[in-house]
Amino acid sequence: MGRAIVRPGQFLGVGSWTLRWDGQLLTRIDNRSRIALSVRGVDFRLPSGKALLDRVDVDLAAGSLTAVVGPSGAGKSTLFSVLTGARGTTAGAVTY
Structure with a gap:
């Protein structure tokens, strides 16, 4: 420090x-941000059909600080790319 x-x-x-x-x-x-994020039933599948995200549901309150943790290959980057709109969902909705 x-x-x-x-x-x-x-x-x-x-x-x-x-x-x-x-x-x-x-x-x-x-x-603090006034934007809340809601994720409902989000799926993301590869063209081969392999599911990378399966029925994800989460609510993030406005102004909150949230950590997403997991081992390599757990889907963190895929989740963030879907949340930011860089990738579309196969099913479900992301609203803010």
Whole structure:
């Protein structure tokens, strides 16, 4: 961990929070996203028919911080490419 001097008027980021130091008080700045994400029944299949995602359901609240973890080949990159629209779904819907 490093250290830094925060001068009055400067901002400090901690996780998903932004704080402003005025010289006496830290004030939280509300810059959280207002966009929620809903995933319902999402499938993604290769042209060969192999399922890479199968009936995925998840809700992500606006402003939340979520981790997707798993071993290599678990489908994390496929999931993110579907969530961002880089790949289409075979079934289901992603709404925000």
